[in-house]
Amino acid sequence: MPSAIRLTAGHGCIVKGAMTTHPFEEHIPRLRRYALALLRERTRADDLVQDTLERALRKFTLFRHGSNLRAWLFAIMHNTFVNQVRSGRQQQFVDTEYDDSEPSPDTAEDSTTLRDLLGALERLAPEQREVILLVGLEQLSYEETARVLEVPVGTVMSRLSRARERLRTLMSGDTTPQLRRIK
Amino acid sequence: MTAKPITVTDAELHAYVDGQLPATRVTEVEAWLAEHPDAAARTQAWRTQNAALQALFDPVLDEPLPARLTAPLSRSPIHRGVRAIAATAAWLTVGGLLGYALHGWQNPPVEIAQMAERAAVAHVVYAAEVLHPVEVTIEQESHLVQWLSKRLGRELHTPDFSSFGYQLIGGRLLPGDKGPAAQFMYQNPHGARLTLYVSVPGKDTPPTAFRYEEENGTHVLYWVDRDLGFALAGEPERARLLDLAHVAYQAFNF
Incomplete structure (x- = not known):
């Protein structure tokens, strides 16, 4: 109670714990989650988030007030990611620290499922991976996903369908293991 | 009275899994799935994929934000953005x-x-x-x-x-x-x-x-x-x- 209000240095102030922050800030955790799922490597994922935020800051005047800020930020992240893929910065998916650190599944079976999934995700084409993550992980609607990726909803559905079936095949162990692409 | 045969599209099955199917259609899709075990198995697999993705990556949401991501925001030329929004809102x-x-x-x-x-x-x-x-x-x-x-x-x-x-x-x-x-x-x-x-x-x-x-x-x-x-x-x-x-x-x- 007594410290209900306090100033934060040069940034804004807090009223009853509700900090006045930049509007992007509340979306950063989800941007990070998506970036990590996309790239599977923490430093690179945060690089992507940082590039996205910097781009978004430069373009913020173009943001139409009242529209969906989260979808707008995801769209910028998508464009940043695509540019990086094109320029070769995100071609390879090096094995990661991530499977070691997170999370601690309850059973060995779960653990296998999760590891399988990670391996399978890695083998999806980037555009399929993006769709399955935006829908399945970020739980964006199909329409939002279409806007983020700047493709028709029909394209979202067909990519989603292919991605899910490919994951299912990969995870059921039907295919012979492929070598990981490194560098 | 015979039940009207229903058809369910692939897109509807995805929408069902993702909770994006209109509520009025859910019962029909579930009835259809009960008679189509292959499709039911597929949707179950998709559900598992969603759950696994969330189990894997949700912990990121609770992590403290790295300073390098928040610092640029507090240094940002916020005035321009706020000015643009203010103009839009006509206040x-x-x-x-x-x-x-x-x-x-x-x-x-x-x-x-x-x-x-x-x-x-x-x-x-x-x-x-x-x-x-x-x-x-x-x-x-x-x-x-x-x-x-x-x-x-x-x-x-x-x-x-x-x-x-x-x-x-x-x-x-x-x-x-x-x-x-x-x-x-x-x-x-x-x-x-x-x-x-x-x-x-x-x-x-x-x-x-x-x-x-x-x-x-x-x-x-x-x-x-x-x-x-x-x-x-x-x-x-x-x-x-x-x-x-x-x-x-x-x-x-x-």
Whole structure:
């Protein structure tokens, strides 16, 4: 109670714990989650988030007030990611620290499922991976996903369908293991 | 009566898994799945994929944010963004008395910005008044507070700003956006005046952090708390207004 209000240095102030922050800030955790799922490597994922935020800051005047800020930020992240893929910065998916650190599944079976999934995700084409993550992980609607990726909803559905079936095949162990692409 | 044969598209199965199928269709799809075990197995696998993705990556949401991601935001040229939004919301148009939020982003709801504007106008008009700066003077302080509390339908208080050199000299009833508003006026030994404007915002207006506006020497600090909108207006600079706002906040909270 007594410290209900306090100033934060040069940034804004807090009223009853509700900090006045930049509007992007509340979306950063989800941007990070998506970036990590996309790239599977923490430093690179945060690089992507940082590039996205910097781009978004430069373009913020173009943001139409009242529209969906989260979808707008995801769209910028998508464009940043695509540019990086094109320029070769995100071609390879090096094995990661991530499977070691997170999370601690309850059973060995779960653990296998999760590891399988990670391996399978890695083998999806980037555009399929993006769709399955935006829908399945970020739980964006199909329409939002279409806007983020700047493709028709029909394209979202067909990519989603292919991605899910490919994951299912990969995870059921039907295919012979492929070598990981490194560098 | 024979059941109408139904067909279910692949897109509908995905929508079913993702919770994006219209509620009216869910029962039909479930009935269809009961008779199509292959499709049921596929949808179950998709569900598992979603759950696994979330199990894998949700922990990221609870991690503290790295400074390198938040630092650029506090250094950002926020003024430009806020200015653009402010222009869109057209809350600068009336008289242009108020500038744009300098710090503490969050685009203020139009209603709250308008409250600040009304408070600023009321300050400029009445603080300059020599003969009748207030409607009810300090001699009738308890009457003043009771009267304004009754008119606003809220329990009002007069914060004690004497440690900053400002003494209450009285107050008045003003027209607010949706009903009456109250203005309490304070004055320091040099004759400088400070006003606290209180109004009742629309129902369910959430509390806000402090926001600051400034133009032509009038500084306004405003916020919403406990179903009341507050605006402090006067000459003091931002930091001093914040100190005064602490006092006002506490007067209404403790």
